[in-house]
Amino acid sequence: MFKTFAKAFQSLSVALLMGLPLAASAQQMSEDASIVVEKPWARASLGTSRPGGAYLTVRNEGSESISLIGLRAEISGMASIHETRTNSDGVSSMAPADDIVIPPGGMIALEPGGYHAMLMQLQSPLVEGETFPLTLLFSDGTELEITVPVLGIGARGPEG
Amino acid sequence: MMSVAKIAAIGAAAVFAALFVGWWQVDGPGADPAPGKRPMPLTSMDFSLTDQDGQEVGPETLIGHPSLVFFGFTYCPDVCPTTLSDISGWLDELGPEAEDLRTVLITVDPDRDTVETMAEYVSYFHPQIQGWTGLPDQIAAVAEDFRATYEKVEGEDGSYTMNHTAGVFLFDATGRFVSIIDYHEPREFAVPKIRRAMQDRAEGAKS
Numbered sequence: 001m002f003k004t005f006a007k008a009f010q011s012l013s014v015a016l017l018m019g020l021p022l023a024a025s026a027q028q029m030s031e032d033a034s035i036v037v038e039k040p041w042a043r044a045s046l047g048t049s050r051p052g053g054a055y056l057t058v059r060n061e062g063s064e065s066i067s068l069i070g071l072r073a074e075i076s077g078m079a080s081i082h083e084t085r086t087n088s089d090g091v092s093s094m095a096p097a098d099d100i101v102i103p104p105g106g107m108i109a110l111e112p113g114g115y116h117a118m119l120m121q122l123q124s125p126l127v128e129g130e131t132f133p134l135t136l137l138f139s140d141g142t143e144l145e146i147t148v149p150v151l152g153i154g155a156r157g158p159e160g
Numbered sequence: 161m162m163s164v165a166k167i168a169a170i171g172a173a174a175v176f177a178a179l180f181v182g183w184w185q186v187d188g189p190g191a192d193p194a195p196g197k198r199p200m201p202l203t204s205m206d207f208s209l210t211d212q213d214g215q216e217v218g219p220e221t222l223i224g225h226p227s228l229v230f231f232g233f234t235y236c237p238d239v240c241p242t243t244l245s246d247i248s249g250w251l252d253e254l255g256p257e258a259e260d261l262r263t264v265l266i267t268v269d270p271d272r273d274t275v276e277t278m279a280e281y282v283s284y285f286h287p288q289i290q291g292w293t294g295l296p297d298q299i300a301a302v303a304e305d306f307r308a309t310y311e312k313v314e315g316e317d318g319s320y321t322m323n324h325t326a327g328v329f330l331f332d333a334t335g336r337f338v339s340i341i342d343y344h345e346p347r348e349f350a351v352p353k354i355r356r357a358m359q360d361r362a363e364g365a366k367s
């Protein structure tokens with residue numbers, strides 16, 4: 001039942017992909033549709049001297065575990081996945097994240113206060129209303145380029 | 161006469177209520193942070209900083225108003241803009257009710273966060289949010305008053321980031337510390353906590 005639904009959904013998505021220009025907020029997936037990325041967004045940056053942050057969710061529709069192992073972006077001289085941690089004293093810190101395992105059928109979220117795409121050494125500012133390409137690197141060798149819309153500095157989530 | 165079942169149900173409800181009150185005060189949103197971590201009352205603080213307009217500010221700027229104070233820095237890509245956006249949302253939700261609330265971001269990165277930088281940064285959020293900076297020793301002094309901590313951490317590429325206390329401190333209009341809104345605490349607790357700080361002000365004015 002679920003499989004049939006997923007299949008129908010996939011073909012619908014493929015139809016949409018072919019027929020319509022892809023809206024940045026729609027889902028974006030790997031060629032075999034096993035990796036689905038949704039709700040990407042980034043905050044506008046103040047110039048290029050500060051690191052930018054971006055967020056998204058990744059779903060593993062395949063039958064094997066995969067790991068999100070890194071990022072690449074032309075707009076950033078140094079893109080990586082960071083994890084924010086808040087300790088029992090209420091002190092927050094962030095550091096490069098370890099590989100993030102996504103089990104089959106599982107989903108991981110890069111969201112404020114947890115994981116984020118850390119875009120250091122911005123080559124150009126992240127401007128509200130624009131988009132930029134970001135490539136997600138997976139343990140099975142998949143490189144998935146997605147389009148990330150830039151929202152306002154005060155955005156709280158993919159809807160603004 | 162009450163049935164046994166009814167008595168049992170009332171008893172269970174009473175036990176649950178007691179447990180809930182206990183949780184609320186000890187672990188829940190009514191909890192105070194660990195005693196050692198409590199900020200001093202604003203009336204016992206003695207810091208001096210510069211606001212986004214270049215004006216000298218201190219605890220006296222806050223006393224007389226309920227206030228909301230937090231630490232951060234503008235080169236922070238995740239926690240700080242999220243906190244500022246959250247606070248903007250709470251202020252929107254409270255509307256005119258919160259007009260009297262003083263809301264301040266104090267930087268822990270005085271080397272990069274100049275007055276001009278703070279002015280530009282806070283301009284992207286709710287207009288009630290101010291941004292205060294100072295000399296490194298002034299920042300050290302204010303953090304000490306709030307029992308907040310911060311630490312510079314060198315990054316891989318020659319840049320650095322700051323670890324810092326991420327909670328939002330709430331004070332009533334008399335300058336008494338009321339509570340803290342933790343970074344990872346459910347957002348729906350925040351607005352009632354701010355209301356409580358504003359209420360304490362009304363009660364403080366009466367007595």
Ligand SMILES: [Cu+2]
Nearest residue numbers: 082094118237
């Ligand atoms: Cu980061």
